[in-house]
Amino acid sequence: MRKRPRTSIDTAVFDVSKRELGELSNRNFALRRSASEDLVLRFDVFRKLEKHRGCVNTVTFNSAGDILVSGSDDRKVILWDWETGHVKLSFHSGHSNNVFQAKIMPCTDDRSIVTCAADGQVRHAQISERGRAETKQLGTHDGRAHKLAIEPGSPHIFYTCGEDGLVQRFDLRTGAPTQLFTCQSLPDRSYMSFVRLNAIAIDPRNPNLFAVAGSDEFARLYDIRKYKWDGSTDFGQPTDYFCPQHLIGGDEELGITGLAFSYQSELLASYNDDFIYLFSRDMGLGLNPASASPAYMSSGGGERKLDYQCGASPLDMDTCDKVGPQVYKGHRNCDTVKGVSFFGPKCEYVVSGSDCGRIFIWRKKNGDLLRVMEADKHVVNCIESHPHTTVLASSGIENDIKIWVPKAKERATLPEKIEKQRPKGRGWMLHMASPPDLMLRLFSSQRQRTSSESDEEDFAPGHELLELILAFNASSDDDFS
Numbered sequence: 001m002r003k004r005p006r007t008s009i010d011t012a013v014f015d016v017s018k019r020e021l022g023e024l025s026n027r028n029f030a031l032r033r034s035a036s037e038d039l040v041l042r043f044d045v046f047r048k049l050e051k052h053r054g055c056v057n058t059v060t061f062n063s064a065g066d067i068l069v070s071g072s073d074d075r076k077v078i079l080w081d082w083e084t085g086h087v088k089l090s091f092h093s094g095h096s097n098n099v100f101q102a103k104i105m106p107c108t109d110d111r112s113i114v115t116c117a118a119d120g121q122v123r124h125a126q127i128s129e130r131g132r133a134e135t136k137q138l139g140t141h142d143g144r145a146h147k148l149a150i151e152p153g154s155p156h157i158f159y160t161c162g163e164d165g166l167v168q169r170f171d172l173r174t175g176a177p178t179q180l181f182t183c184q185s186l187p188d189r190s191y192m193s194f195v196r197l198n199a200i201a202i203d204p205r206n207p208n209l210f211a212v213a214g215s216d217e218f219a220r221l222y223d224i225r226k227y228k229w230d231g232s233t234d235f236g237q238p239t240d241y242f243c244p245q246h247l248i249g250g251d252e253e254l255g256i257t258g259l260a261f262s263y264q265s266e267l268l269a270s271y272n273d274d275f276i277y278l279f280s281r282d283m284g285l286g287l288n289p290a291s292a293s294p295a296y297m298s299s300g301g302g303e304r305k306l307d308y309q310c311g312a313s314p315l316d317m318d319t320c321d322k323v324g325p326q327v328y329k330g331h332r333n334c335d336t337v338k339g340v341s342f343f344g345p346k347c348e349y350v351v352s353g354s355d356c357g358r359i360f361i362w363r364k365k366n367g368d369l370l371r372v373m374e375a376d377k378h379v380v381n382c383i384e385s386h387p388h389t390t391v392l393a394s395s396g397i398e399n400d401i402k403i404w405v406p407k408a409k410e411r412a413t414l415p416e417k418i419e420k421q422r423p424k425g426r427g428w429m430l431h432m433a434s435p436p437d438l439m440l441r442l443f444s445s446q447r448q449r450t451s452s453e454s455d456e457e458d459f460a461p462g463h464e465l466l467e468l469i470l471a472f473n474a475s476s477d478d479d480f481s
Contacts, residue, residue: 035344039390039406040361040371046391047085049401051078054098056395059384062104068384068393070401071099071115077125077133079110082393082403094123094135100146100337105172107155112172114138114158116145122160124172138170139177146337149200152207159202161212165194169224180227181236183212183220186290191252192216198337199259201267209239211267213256217247218289219269219279240284242267244277244325248293257333258340262347262364270340276328276352278364283325326367328352330418331360336381343385343392351392353380359394359404372418375402 054073061068061082068082077099079089093099097118105112111127120141125133141162151157156172165184168177183195197214213219220238227235247254251273258270267279285292331354343349343361349370350362357378361371376396384393392404 035346035348037363037370038411040349041411042406042408043361043371043373043392043404043412044406044408045402046405046407047082047403049078049080049082049085049403050399051087051090052076052399052401054399055381055397056399056401057098057381058101058103059382059393059395059401060101060103061384061386061393062110063106063387064110065387065389065391067104067110068401068403069102069104069113070395071102071117072399073098075099075117077102077113077115080401082391089127089131089133091125091133091135093117093125094137095119095121100144101148103148103150103158105150105155105158106153112155114148114150114170116141116148116160116162118144120145120162120164122148122168122170122177138172138175139168141166141168143196146198147200149202149210151202152204154207159200159210161197161200161214163196163198163214165197165214167197167200167212167222178229180222180224181234183214184236185216186218188249188290189216196255198255198257199339201259201261203261203265204263205261205265209265211242211259211261213259213269215255217243217249217251217254217256217271218285219243219256219259219267221267221284237287240286241289242269242279242284242325243289243292244327245292247271247274248289257337258352260339260341262342264347266347268340268342268350270333270338270352272333274333276331276340276350278326278328278350326364328360328362328367328369330354330362330369330372331358332356336379338379338381339383341383341385343383351383351385353383353394353396355379357396359383359392369414369418371412372415373404373412 052070052072052074056070056072058071059068067088068080070078070080071093075093075095077091077093078087081088093115095115095117099115099117102113102115104110105114113125115123120143121137122139122145123135124138125135127133141164143163145160145162148158148160158170160168165182167180167183169180170177183197185192185195192215195214195216197212199213201211203209208223208225209221210224211219211221219242221240223239254274255272256269257272260268265281268276270276328350331352333355335355338353340352343351348364350364352360354360357374357376357380359373359375359380360369362369375394376398378397380394380396382395390406393401394404395401
């Protein structure tokens with residue numbers, strides 16, 4: 001007789017029984033319950049945080065999880081008590097353009113915040129005992145600086161990357177940046193002298209390792225231990241490259257907008273005009289990634305055996321006989337620099353925003369799409385998971401931040417045929433000056449003519465025009481689909 005499959009409620013009751021009998025510790029019980037798919041299917045908006053006057057480009061929890069920090073096109077940084085919705089502190093970042101990332105340094109009593117922005121500046125804000133934020137510039141990039149990464153557990157050290165291809169390491173004890181290297185493109189890429197970087201991430205299990213990615217198809221892994229602090233050697237050579245084999249050398253417009261490491265040292269990469277891929281450490285291409293391209297392999301030049309040899313298109317990845325990176329489908333990543341992240345106490349899920357204004361949640365282990373949530377009128381760019389409990393924060397083109405908790409009475413179901421949607425590319429928009437980008441730069445230059453300390457600036461006209469442009473783009477997609 002075939003047994004009835006155990007439901008999430010059955011599993012919960014079974015876990016409670018094991019805990020009461022001493023067979024399951026309180027800690028493991030909490031971890032197992034917080035990773036429950038039943039909770040994921042009951043996510044709903046708990047609260048909207050509404051104080052910014054521009055697109056919210058970054059949301060991050062502090063290490064304790066009781067404070068959320070955000071940054072926006074209004075150039076302000078806000079610290080929230082996300083449970084009550086109250087603003088604990090709001091201050092001008094000192095940036096002259098859109099704030100792209102803001103993070104609280106760990107072990108600093110939440111008084112040390114680092115930021116990077118569209119003006120290329122990297123800044124530090126120190127919050128005094130009286131609650132006043134004093135900001136100063138630490139360094140610059142020649143172009144926009146999209147992301148920064150904090151060394152796990154360090155109150156002093158963080159890294160930044162920018163569209164100038166430069167990777168810098170900052171130590172707040174000295175205040176002076178160390179310019180590690182400029183990310184060079186492969187020798188056969190005559191159209192690209194360096195890689196414009198969008199993303200940087202540090203391996204939480206081994207903080208010596210960090211990855212960067214941007215305007216080509218490769219995520220590059222580096223080991224800071226190989227850097228000679230006297231500058232006697234060139235540190236620009238990665239220790240490994242990661243890319244699905246079928247994407248190597250195929251599209252000059254392809255790039256990566258988001259990176260994330262799991263607690264198991266897996267690397268997650270979100271590609272524009274394509275999908276999200278998960279790489280284990282043994283899927284690296286080595287020091288010569290071009291030799292893994294389908295063209296090179298078919299010419300007889302590839303003697304190195306890869307763990308995956310599938311040359312199929314992304315839509316045919318499920319039928320590939322060889323083991324390759326896990327792929328996550330359904331979302332759209334064409335218009336903005338979107339992040340990607342893990343969710344769950346053991347990184348059981350993958351989460352991403354989308355150009356359709358939704359949040360997508362997949363099972364990490366098999367790529368199954370579990371949940372699609374309406375979260376923005378236009379685009380969702382950022383999703384941040386709480387460090388200790390089942391809570392998500394999201395932001396996008398709208399001016400608010402949405403806090404998600406599992407409070408819905410009914411389990412959600414997926415929209416029909418959502419996974420059959422394939423990204424519709426409009427090219428690599430972030431460095432090719434798309435209409436929204438041009439308008440944002442126009443508004444930014446106009447803002448820079450006024451005092452950077454003005455708190456009364458009205459961003460409504462620019463934001464409304466940006467919404468019109470995005471709406472026009474969406475209708476154009478419908479016309480050609």
